[in-house]
Amino acid sequence: MSAPIYIRMKQSIRTPAKQMIRVKDVARITGAVRKRQMIENMIIHMIKPEDKNIIVIDSFSIIDQVIKRFPESDIEILGPNQCVVHVERKKKFPHLLIVSFIWILLFIGAAMAIMNFHYDVSMEMVQQKLHFMLTGKEVEHPLWIQVPYSIGLGIGMILFFNHWFHKKFNEEPNPMEIEVFKYQEDLDHYVAIHENKVEQSDEDH
Incomplete structure (x- = not known):
């Protein structure tokens, strides 16, 4: 049995619009070095124009992708189950x-x-x-x-x-x-x- 992979979701982050959200942006990963680097660089979501200012990334979507890539892995979720992503649009300075x-x-x-x-x-x-x-x-x-x-x-x-x-x-x-x-x-x-x-x-x- 392979070493477990521990995932701890961040509570909230801020990111620019039109950017890819990777696992390392919304969570902290620990485990085998090779697996950890591959998991951290997985793209979990692409911010699209129709997305609102707030996106909620659920830990389930990360687990699903990790299992597809490493089906033999044992995954443990620590801390919160969601990460709230605040999409920072271009700000207009008030008059x-x-x-x-x-x-x-x-x-x-x-x-x-x-x-x-x-x-x-x-x-x-x-x-x-x-x-x-x-x-x-x-x-x-x-x-x-x-x-x-x-x-x-x-x-x-x-x-x-x-x-x-x-x-x-x-x-x-x-x-x-x-x-x-x-x-x-x-x-x-x-x-x-x-x-x-x-x-x-x-x-x-």
């Missing part, structure tokens, strides 16, 4: 006016959310009372408290999201990146269950 409009809209929305929060918790009154406690004088606008507080609020948001434009302060993922990762993971899981998979009719070329 500057659209980007500017969205940026202004988000800026105004964020500013309104912060102001409404401060109004709900009576932040201005708290700062006035804090000024009175420290100086013994009543002032309507204690700027020496309000200005540093506003600057600190902005710096705190930058540190919280760990980003200054494209610069990161450390390698830790920020909360937004974690939420995007969880969303992408849930999306891949949903697509793997509900979308059409690449059928075993795809032939090895």
Whole structure:
């Protein structure tokens, strides 16, 4: 009996359009060196214009091709049973006016959310009372408290999201990146269950 071939499917990959998808693109293979190299270079699917932006490669289609090539092989599947392939089409850059409009809209929305929060918790009154406690004088606008507080609020948001434009302060993922990762993971899981998979009719070329 020959040595077993172990296949571990990748959870998801990204690939350009109009490209051949080989086994090594969607899975990791281990086993006898000669067999492994041949299996890795098997073409599992050809991306066609009618393909959507997401293709689901099932481990069954890989097993089917491996058995046809090496009928005596013992195959073990490890990890997930599907790989979600995201086909990257040619991206169109958005118009500057659209980007500017969205940026202004988000800026105004964020500013309104912060102001409404401060109004709900009576932040201005708290700062006035804090000024009175420290100086013994009543002032309507204690700027020496309000200005540093506003600057600190902005710096705190930058540190919280760990980003200054494209610069990161450390390698830790920020909360937004974690939420995007969880969303992408849930999306891949949903697509793997509900979308059409690449059928075993795809032939090895």
